[in-house]
Amino acid sequence: MTKTLITNGTIVTAADTYKADVLVDDEKVAMIGKGLKAAGAKRIDATAKYVIPGGIDVHTHMELPFGGTFASDDFHTGTVAAAFGGTTSIVDFAVQGMGEPLETARDAWLKKARGKASIDYGLHMIVRDVTDKVLKEMDVMVKEGVSSFKLFMAYPGVFQVDDGSIFKAISRTAENGGLICMHAENGGVIDVLVKRALAAKHTEPKWHALTRPPEAEGEATNRAFRLAEMAGGIPLYIVHLSSSQALEQVRLFRDRGLPAYAETCPQYLFLSIDNYDEPGFDGAKYVMSPPLRERWHQDELWKGLARNDLQVVSTDHCPFCMKEGYQGLPKQKQLGIGDFSK
Numbered sequence: 001m002t003k004t005l006i007t008n009g010t011i012v013t014a015a016d017t018y019k020a021d022v023l024v025d026d027e028k029v030a031m032i033g034k035g036l037k038a039a040g041a042k043r044i045d046a047t048a049k050y051v052i053p054g055g056i057d058v059h060t061h062m063e064l065p066f067g068g069t070f071a072s073d074d075f076h077t078g079t080v081a082a083a084f085g086g087t088t089s090i091v092d093f094a095v096q097g098m099g100e101p102l103e104t105a106r107d108a109w110l111k112k113a114r115g116k117a118s119i120d121y122g123l124h125m126i127v128r129d130v131t132d133k134v135l136k137e138m139d140v141m142v143k144e145g146v147s148s149f150k151l152f153m154a155y156p157g158v159f160q161v162d163d164g165s166i167f168k169a170i171s172r173t174a175e176n177g178g179l180i181c182m183h184a185e186n187g188g189v190i191d192v193l194v195k196r197a198l199a200a201k202h203t204e205p206k207w208h209a210l211t212r213p214p215e216a217e218g219e220a221t222n223r224a225f226r227l228a229e230m231a232g233g234i235p236l237y238i239v240h241l242s243s244s245q246a247l248e249q250v251r252l253f254r255d256r257g258l259p260a261y262a263e264t265c266p267q268y269l270f271l272s273i274d275n276y277d278e279p280g281f282d283g284a285k286y287v288m289s290p291p292l293r294e295r296w297h298q299d300e301l302w303k304g305l306a307r308n309d310l311q312v313v314s315t316d317h318c319p320f321c322m323k324e325g326y327q328g329l330p331k332q333k334q335l336g337i338g339d340f341s342k
């Protein structure tokens with residue numbers, strides 16, 4: 001057992017801020033008090049420093065395969081960066097290959113993480129094809145510790161699943177105790193808007209946002225909660241909520257007493273659609289889905305957090321480099337020069 005004594009820090013908890021010492025025994029906080037003594041403990045002087053609980057980032061994508069390349073952080077670099085920022089746990093997303101058993105995807109992600117991560121980690125599972133076999137596998141995943149399943153209402157042909165499949169998966173979580181996490185954007189409409197924009201030679205990064213309107217997020221959020229309602233009022237969690245239109249739906253269902261939950265991310269609280277206008281190709285730095293919104297959405301999201309309509313802030317950490325490629329693969333953000341949809 002290793003003991004650590006953190007002395008003279010300013011402790012910040014959910015309820016209070018005060019000066020005291022913290023004794024950590026192995027990985028658990030054993031005692032908080034003034035003038036604590038612990039023989040043989042490793043001592044850390046936290047004078048003039050805050051001592052806060054470690055952050056949990058429930059939405060990260062280390063080494064995510066996407067668009068012919070991979071997110072540039074792996075479980076080593078990503079978790080070291082997280083630790084420097086005070087985040088001590090992440091929940092990353094394993095991705096099911098088409099037709100692949102969920103177990104295979106989970107094991108592949110555990111392999112990416114094992115021996116590399118410098119903080120704690122857990123996994124969600126991105127489910128891409130919801131067959132009867134996969135529904136049964138979900139039960140096993142829940143028993144073995146992967147209890148949340150992300151489905152997509154966008155990216156047709158890549159990630160998108162239809163409403164029937166979503167309904168089946170939600171119903172299954174009612175039985176096995178899992179939770180569906182939804183990427184809520186109307187992929188069909190977005191696909192049409194993207195094709196129209198490209199046909200009209202609108203290729204700049206800003207069009208990524210203009211072809212993924214907040215209404216597409218609002219509509220899908222509503223549909224997701226309706227499907228959960230039809231399945232019997234089953235809990236459902238919207239990931240990376242970015243717009244007032246989507247938040248309105250969360251509030252609507254919560255006000256009706258339904259178990260509707262959502263997270264937002266710092267980028268939606270601090271950045272806006274104006275960032276796509278940065279000079280040259282710099283707007284590509286902000287290409288993410290859902291995209292950045294008009295500035296007024298930020299106020300609504302902050303209110304959503306204050307009123308607990310949004311319960312979680314996560315990062316959706318999924319970095320791609322502006323210039324470099326990934327281990328010999330084509331360059332990352334530059335793939336989007338001349339076509340915002342890449």
Ligand SMILES: [Zn+2]
Pocket residue numbers: 059061240316318
């Ligand atoms: Zn994500």
